Amino acid sequence: MTTSTDQQVTEPAEFAAFLVQHLAGRAHEEISAEFHELLSAVNEHGKKGALVVRITVEPPKGHIDGDPVVISVDSDLKAPKASAPPSLYFVDHDGNATRNDPRQTAAFDLRDVTTATEIKDI
Template identity: 65%
Template sequence: MTTHAAEPTTDTKPAEFASFLIGHLSGRVHDQISEEMHQLLEAVNAHGKKGQLTITVTVEPPKGAVDGGPVTIAVDSAVKAPKPVAPPAIYFLDRDGNATRNDPRQVAFDFRTADGPTEFRTAE
């Protein structure tokens, strides 16, 4: 039985993925993913909601699928961090169907500031 170079045998040990990731593109990808993980942890802690970091490794054979030829490996990452959510506010609809903060069924009062002293006395 002949074994091709690309087929692992039962007596081989796979290389550590962490070592590959640290060495890929001189460590730039590892540094980027580490920063993204840190940002994700901060966002989850700040907003109390879950987030996700996805790492995608794409391996492509050479053109023409030459046996034993070099493969290209690309690593990509995507972060889905929780974001702050603005609380809802209550609005009313006016006669034209537009949102307004004032209840159109309520009588409006014309409030104005009363005249008075602009300086306050301090206790002695």
């Protein structure tokens, strides 16, 4: 017994074409701008980042064959950021951060002394 396999092989549509058409091109423009921002941030900070594009497809209510599906495109940009430089602090006897070394004695009472304008010969 022979069986016939006359199924048509269909080519999938190009994803890039879908993305360019989605929301009249706004999705493509926004994702392109985020990708550009990601490249710039990685180049500037020397750290890795990520851009995740999520396509969500929802079936129609009641799942009737041939009804339109709802497709949404979301993106999540995780670009590296500059790290704030650390600062040195001491921990005082009460457990608080302080800029002054608690082991050091209090500073001298300093005042501004102007330089002498005349130098006397001795």
